[in-house]
Amino acid sequence: MNAQSTGHRMQSTRLPLIAPVVVLASAFLFCAVAQAGYTVLGGVPVTQGQMRVEENDFEQLKARLPVPNPSFTLKETRVETEISGVLARVRVSQVFQNPHPERLEALYVFPLPENCAVDAYSFQIGERVIVGEVKRKEEARQEYEQARNEGRKAALLEQERANVFSQSVANIPANSEVTVHIEYVHPLEIDEDRYVFRFPMVVGPRYIPGTPVTRPNVGRGWAADTDQVPDASRITPDSLPEGMRNGNDVFVSVKIDAAMPIQQIVPVTHELDIQQTSETHAAITLKNQSTIADKDFIVEYRLAGNDSTLASLTHRESESEDGYVMLALQPKWSIEPTEITPREVILVLDISGSMNGPAISQLRLFADHVLDHLNPNDEFRVIAFSNRSTAFQPDAVSATDANIQSAKQFVRSLRASGGTNLLPALKLALGGEADESARPRYMVLMTDALVGNDHSILRYLRQPEFQDARVFPVAFGAAPNDYLISRAAELGRGFSMQVTNQDNSPEIARRFHELTSQPYMTDLQIDWGGLVVKDQVPSRLPDLYAGKPLIVLGRYDTPAIGTITLKGNVSGQPVQMGMELELPEQEAEHDSIGPVWARQRIRQIWNRDVGAETPAGRAEITELGLKHQLMTQYTSFIAVEKELSEAPQGQLITESVPVMTPEGMTQESAGRSVAAAKPAPEHRASTNTTPAVPAAAAPATVSTPAPASTPSSAPRSSGGNYGGGGGGGGGPIGPITGIVSLGGAAAAMMRRRKMRSNKQDVVR
Numbered sequence: 001m002n003a004q005s006t007g008h009r010m011q012s013t014r015l016p017l018i019a020p021v022v023v024l025a026s027a028f029l030f031c032a033v034a035q036a037g038y039t040v041l042g043g044v045p046v047t048q049g050q051m052r053v054e055e056n057d058f059e060q061l062k063a064r065l066p067v068p069n070p071s072f073t074l075k076e077t078r079v080e081t082e083i084s085g086v087l088a089r090v091r092v093s094q095v096f097q098n099p100h101p102e103r104l105e106a107l108y109v110f111p112l113p114e115n116c117a118v119d120a121y122s123f124q125i126g127e128r129v130i131v132g133e134v135k136r137k138e139e140a141r142q143e144y145e146q147a148r149n150e151g152r153k154a155a156l157l158e159q160e161r162a163n164v165f166s167q168s169v170a171n172i173p174a175n176s177e178v179t180v181h182i183e184y185v186h187p188l189e190i191d192e193d194r195y196v197f198r199f200p201m202v203v204g205p206r207y208i209p210g211t212p213v214t215r216p217n218v219g220r221g222w223a224a225d226t227d228q229v230p231d232a233s234r235i236t237p238d239s240l241p242e243g244m245r246n247g248n249d250v251f252v253s254v255k256i257d258a259a260m261p262i263q264q265i266v267p268v269t270h271e272l273d274i275q276q277t278s279e280t281h282a283a284i285t286l287k288n289q290s291t292i293a294d295k296d297f298i299v300e301y302r303l304a305g306n307d308s309t310l311a312s313l314t315h316r317e318s319e320s321e322d323g324y325v326m327l328a329l330q331p332k333w334s335i336e337p338t339e340i341t342p343r344e345v346i347l348v349l350d351i352s353g354s355m356n357g358p359a360i361s362q363l364r365l366f367a368d369h370v371l372d373h374l375n376p377n378d379e380f381r382v383i384a385f386s387n388r389s390t391a392f393q394p395d396a397v398s399a400t401d402a403n404i405q406s407a408k409q410f411v412r413s414l415r416a417s418g419g420t421n422l423l424p425a426l427k428l429a430l431g432g433e434a435d436e437s438a439r440p441r442y443m444v445l446m447t448d449a450l451v452g453n454d455h456s457i458l459r460y461l462r463q464p465e466f467q468d469a470r471v472f473p474v475a476f477g478a479a480p481n482d483y484l485i486s487r488a489a490e491l492g493r494g495f496s497m498q499v500t501n502q503d504n505s506p507e508i509a510r511r512f513h514e515l516t517s518q519p520y521m522t523d524l525q526i527d528w529g530g531l532v533v534k535d536q537v538p539s540r541l542p543d544l545y546a547g548k549p550l551i552v553l554g555r556y557d558t559p560a561i562g563t564i565t566l567k568g569n570v571s572g573q574p575v576q577m578g579m580e581l582e583l584p585e586q587e588a589e590h591d592s593i594g595p596v597w598a599r600q601r602i603r604q605i606w607n608r609d610v611g612a613e614t615p616a617g618r619a620e621i622t623e624l625g626l627k628h629q630l631m632t633q634y635t636s637f638i639a640v641e642k643e644l645s646e647a648p649q650g651q652l653i654t655e656s657v658p659v660m661t662p663e664g665m666t667q668e669s670a671g672r673s674v675a676a677a678k679p680a681p682e683h684r685a686s687t688n689t690t691p692a693v694p695a696a697a698a699p700a701t702v703s704t705p706a707p708a709s710t711p712s713s714a715p716r717s718s719g720g721n722y723g724g725g726g727g728g729g730g731g732p733i734g735p736i737t738g739i740v741s742l743g744g745a746a747a748a749m750m751r752r753r754k755m756r757s758n759k760q761d762v763v764r
Contacts, residue, residue, distance in 0.1 A: 072247025073097065073106045074657045075177065077293065079199055081254040086328065086551075087592055088186040088197055090116070095179050098172040102650040105148060106169045107220065108657040109237035111200035113186050114163035114483040117599035117630055120183035121637035123155040123169065125176065132157070132639030134629045136622060140636035144168060147640045151648030155180055157637040160234050161454065162606075163483040164203055165631070166219075174649060185592050185599075191511070192547040195258075196268075196300045198498075201250060201293035204354065204479040204662045205239060206452040207420035208232045220656055229452035236452070242661040245292050252297055254284040261304040268298040269500055295478035295663040298500060312581050315590040316556075323556045323583060324593040325533060329566055330549040331521065331577050342377040342439045344396050345370070346429045349414065350447035350476070352386040356416035357664040358501035359477040363446050366474060366499060367411045369509035370444060374399040379439070382407050385425035386418030420451050423460060430466050441469040442516065445488065449473070449481035457484065459611025461491045470494045472516070477501065478663035487607060493543055501664050518546045521568040521575060526552065529562040531583060537600045544568065553597040559585040598628040606633065 078093040092112075098104035112118065121132035132155065135143070140156060147154035148170035155178075156168040172178045189196040210228030217225050219234030226232055240246060252270075256262065261279045265272075271287035284299060291297075316323030347367055355363065367382075374380055378399040382392035392410045397403045429443055451457065461471060471492020473485045476499050489496040497512060499505050524541035533554035544550055565578040602621050609617040618634055625635030661667055 072657075073099075073104070073655050074108060074246065074248045076247075076249040076251065076290070077201075079250065079252045079297075081197065081199070081252070083188065083195075083197060083254065083256045083258075085257075085259055086188055086190070087596070088188060089592075090184055090186050090199070092182040092184075093179055094167065094182070095177055096169050096172060097177045098174055100653060101174050103151070103174065103648055103652045104172040105652055105654040106167075106172060106657065107654065108167040108169075109160070109203055109221070109235070109659070110165055110167065111163050111203050111479070112165055112182075112184060113198065113200065114161075114486055115599070115603065116184040116186045117595045118157070118159075118165075118182060118184040118637070119595045119628070119630055121155075121157055121181065121639060123153075123178055123180045123639055125153060125173075125178045128641075128645070130155070130639045130641050132637040134625055134631070134635050135638055136626070137634050137636045140638035143638050143640060144170065147171075148652070150644075151652075152641050152644055153178070154638070154640040156639075157182065157631065159631050159633055159636070160231065161483050162487075162603075162633075163200065163481070164235050166234060171648060171652065173646070185595055187551075187596070190549055193263075193302050193304075194300055195303065196298065197254060198482075199252065199297040200479060200482070201296060202479045202659050202662055203235070203237060204448065204450045204477070204481070204665070205667070206232070206236055206450050206481075207352065207354075207422075208236065208452045209419075209421065209423075210453070223452070228456060232452050238656060238658045239661050239667070240658050242666045245294075245660060246658055248293050248657075249290040250293050250297075251290045252284075252286055254299060256282040256284070256301065258282075258301070258303055263302045263304045266300040266302075268300055269295060269502055270297055270299075272299065292660060294660040296480075296500070298498075312579065313590045313593060314582070314584055314587050315593045316584060316587050317591070319585060322594075323559075323587070324597050325554050325556060325581070325583060326590075326593045326596070327526075327552040327564075327581075328549065329544075329552060331544065331566060331568070331575065332546075340375050340377065342379070343375070344439050344441045345374060345378055345380045346396075346441060346443040347371075347380070347382045348425055348429050348443060348445045348447075349382065349384045349411065350386075350420060350422070350449075351384045351414045351416050351418075352420040352450075353417050354420060354448055354450050354665055355476065356666065359448060359664060360414070360416045362499050362501065362503065362505040363476050364411055364414070365505040366446060366476075366509045366512075368408055369506050370513070371404050371408055371411070373513045374404065380407070381429070382410060383425055383429050384410075384414050385421060386416075387421050388418075389421075389425040389428045391428065420447070420449075422447065422449070422451055423453065423457050426457065426460060430469055438468070442494075443469055443471050443492070444512075445471060445473045446476060447473070447480075447485075448477035449475060449484040449488075450477075451481065451484065454481070454484045454487075455611040458487050458491060458607070461488060462610070466492075472496070472512070474499060474512070478665070487610075490542070490607060495545055495548055515545050515547065519571045520545045521570050524550075524566065524568040527565040527567065529564050529581075531560050531562045531564065531581065532556060532558045533583075535597075535601060537597060537604055539604065551600075553593070553600055555597065556583045559583050595628050595630060598624045598630055602630070602632055 073096055075095040075097045077095070080091045080093075082089050094108070094110075096104075096106045096108075098106075122129050123132075124130075130153070134140075137158065141158070144154050144156040151171055153172070154168075154170045156166075158166045158168075160166055167180065169178055169180060186197075189198065206223070206229075208223045208226055208229050210226030212224040212226055213230065215225070217233035218231055219225075219236075221233040221236035222238055223229075223232040223236035229235075258280045262276060262282055265274050265276070265282060265284070267274070270291055273285045273287050275283045277283055282301070311328045313326045314323060347370060349363060349367060351360065371380070371382075376399060379396040380399055380403075381396045384390050384392075392407050426445075430441070469492065471488050472494040473488045473492075473496045475482065475485045475496065478501055480498065482498075485496050485498075495515065497508055499508050521544040524544060526536070526541065533556050536552060536554045538552070541550070541552070561580070561582045563578055564581050565576055567574070567576040569575065602624050605617050605621055621632050622634045624630070625632035631637060
C-alpha cells in the first residue's frame with residue numbers, strides 16, 4: 001500500500017523504540033518524589049499513572065507528527081464481551097485524559113467490525129453520565145459544534161466506513177478524564193463447528209488513488225481528499241512510526257455462553273488466560289492483562305455436536321409494533337459430484353508495500369497450496385499487483401505440472417513494494433465479455449485490502465458481466481480492511497477467510513480447497529407456507545457452501561403458525577428441509593433481533609447502491625437508523641450536556657490521537673508519510689471554529705522494483721482462523737447450532753445493562 005505524502009518523505013532510517021515512562025509512584029523508581037505521587041520529567045510534573053514520552057525520543061517524534069505531545073490523550077480502552085449463541089454483545093470504553101491546563105477536544109479514528117450494529121452510546125465524567133441518541137448526520141454535527149463552541153461537554157460518533165468510525169469529545173476539563181462508552185451487537189464468524197470472535201484495534205494506512213481536489217479537506221488525516229476518495233482525510237489518521245506505541249492500553253475480556261459443550265478454545269493472535277467455568281461456559285482475558293492496539297484481537301472456539309441444522313427466534317414487543325423473525329439455516333447434504341467441472345482459477349496477489357513482512361510470507365504459502373491442489377482439467381492465471389499489475393502469463397494456462405511449478409516460482413519471486421492499486425488488477429482479472437458456455441471463473445483475491453476507494457471496487461464487482469465469476473477474498477496482515485473483504489465475498493457470491501500473521505497458512509488453505517471442491521447449493525428459496533414475512537434479508541438468497549451457514553431475517557405484523565420449507569439444488573439434484581414456525585402476537589425475549597435485522601437491511605440497501613448512492617436509498621437507510629437508533633453512513637450518535645456544569649476555563653485546544661502502525665508493517669515499506677510537513681503549532685487554540693483543515697497533498701508514486709528470486713522463509717504458525725463469508729445481501733451473521741440460547745441470554749444481558757444505566761445519574 002502506498003499512501004499520499006503531504007510533504008517530504010520519511011527518512012529511511014528506523015527510529016529506536018519509544019521509551020514510555022510510566023510513573024506508578026513506585027519507591028524503587030523515584031524515591032524522593034514517590035511519596036508525593038508524581039515526578040518531574042523535562043520540567044513537567046507527571047502524575048500517578050500517567051505515561052509520557054522520554055525527552056530524546058520526543059525530539060525525534062516531533063519530526064514525524066504534525067502536533068506531537070509528550071503525553072497521551074487516549075489513556076486506555078476496555079472491551080467487555082458477552083457471547084450468547086451466535087451474537088456477541090460488546091461494550092467498549094475509551095478513557096480520554098486531558099494533561100493540559102486548557103480545555104481539550106480529542107479526536108480519534110478507530111475500527112469496529114464491519115457488520116456490527118452500534119446501538120448505545122454515552123460518556124461519563126465523574127459520576128455523571130450523558131446518554132447519546134441517534135440523529136441525522138448533519139444535525140448531529142451541528143449540535144456537537146454548537147455545544148463545543150459554547151463550552152458544554154459533548155461527544156460525537158460518526159461512521160466513515162462500515163468498519164471505520166470517528167470519535168470527537170469536546171471540552172474535557174484541564175487535568176481530567178472522560179470515559180466514552182460504545183455498545184454494539186456483533187455477529188460471530190462461523191465455519192462448521194468453529195466460532196470466531198474478532199475485535200479490530202487499529203485502522204491501517206490506506207492507499208489513496210486519484211487527483212487531490214481543490215476544495216479544503218473534510219478531515220484532519222494525513223491524506224488529501226481526491227476525486228476518487230473524496231473523504232480520504234477522514235479515514236487516514238496520523239500514525240506513529242513502527243516500533244513506537246501510544247498510551248492506549250487495551251484490556252479485553254470475553255465471556256462465552258455457547259449453549260453446547262465447548263471442545264477447544266484457540267488463542268489466535270494474543271496469549272490468553274482461559275477459564276472454562278462449565279462444559280458450555282468460559283471466561284477469557286489477556287494473559288498480560290492488557291495489550292497494545294497494533295493488530296486485531298481474535299479468539300476461536302469449537303463446539304461439540306452438529307445435530308441442529310435449522311432454528312428460529314422471534315421478537316415482538318407489542319401488538320402495535322413490528323415483529324421480527326430470525327432463521328438459522330445450515331442444511332447438510334451428501335451428494336457427491338458426478339464429475340469434476342473444469343474451472344478457470346484466477347489468483348490475484350497483493351504485493352504492495354503494506355504486505356511486506358509476515359503478510360507476504362503467509363500469502364506465498366497460501367498461493368502455493370492453491371496451485372498444488374488445482375484439478376487436472378482446470379486452467380489458471382496468476383496476477384500480482386501493486387502500483388501496476390503483472391500477469392504470470394498473458395492468458396490462462398492448463399494446470400500441468402510444468403505450468404504449476406513455473407507459477408510457484410513466479411509467486412516465490414514476488415516482493416512487497418508500492419501501492420495497493422487494486423481496481424486495475426480486478427479489471428485485468430475479470431475484464432472482457434462473459435461467455436456463458438465457458439468454464440466457471442473462481443477468483444481468489446489475496447490482500448490486506450487497505451485502500452480508500454472501497455466503494456468503486458465494490459461497484460465494479462456488481463457489474464452484470466461478472467455474474468459468472470465467484471470471488472473468494474482472503475485477508476492477510478494484522479489489521480486488514482474487513483469491510484472490503486466481506487462485501488467483495490457477498491457481491492461475488494463466494495466466501496472470505498482471514499490469515500493473520502500468527503496463523504498456519506497452509507492449514508487454512510487446505511480448508512479453502514475443501515470448501516471450494518465440494519458442490520454448493522444453488523437456487524435457494526424459502527417457502528413461507530402462508531406466513532406473511534416482509535423485507536426478508538437477504539431478499540435473494542445466496543449460494544450456500546458446505547459448512548457455511550446462512551441467517552435469514554424478516555419483519556412481520558400478522559401473528560400466525562405455519563410450516564416453512566427451504567429448497568435448493570446441489571449438482572442438479574433437489575434438496576429441501578422444513579420446520580414449524582410460529583410468529584407470536586407478543587414475545588418479549590430475543591430483543592437483539594430488531595437491531596440486527598435493521599443493520600442487515602441497511603447493509604443490503606448499501607450493497608445495492610454502493611458507489612452510486614440514490615436519494616431513495618439514503619432516505620431508507622436514514623429512516624432505519626433513526627427508528628432503531630443505529631449508527632449508519634447517514635446517522636450519528638450525539639451526546640451533549642444540556643447545561644454548563646462549570647464555566648469553561650481558558651481556550652480550547654484540539655488533538656488527534658495518533659494510531660499505531662499495524663504489526664509487521666513499516667511506514668517506509670508502505671510508502672507512507674505521517675504528515676510531517678503540515679505547519680501546525682503544538683496545540684491548536686479554538687474558540688468557535690471547526691477543526692483546521694490541512695493543505696492538500698500531491699499523490700506519491702512508488703515504482704515497483706523488479707522481483708527478486710530468493711524465496712522467503714515460512715512464518716511461524718498457530719491455530720487456524722476461518723473468517724466468515726458469503727451470506728448474500730444480508731451478510732454473514734453466522735449460523736448456530738445452539739441459537740435458541742441467544743434470545744434469553746442476550747435479552748437478559750441487555751436488561752441488566754439498562755437496569756444498571758437507570759441507577760446512574762443520567763443527564764439527557
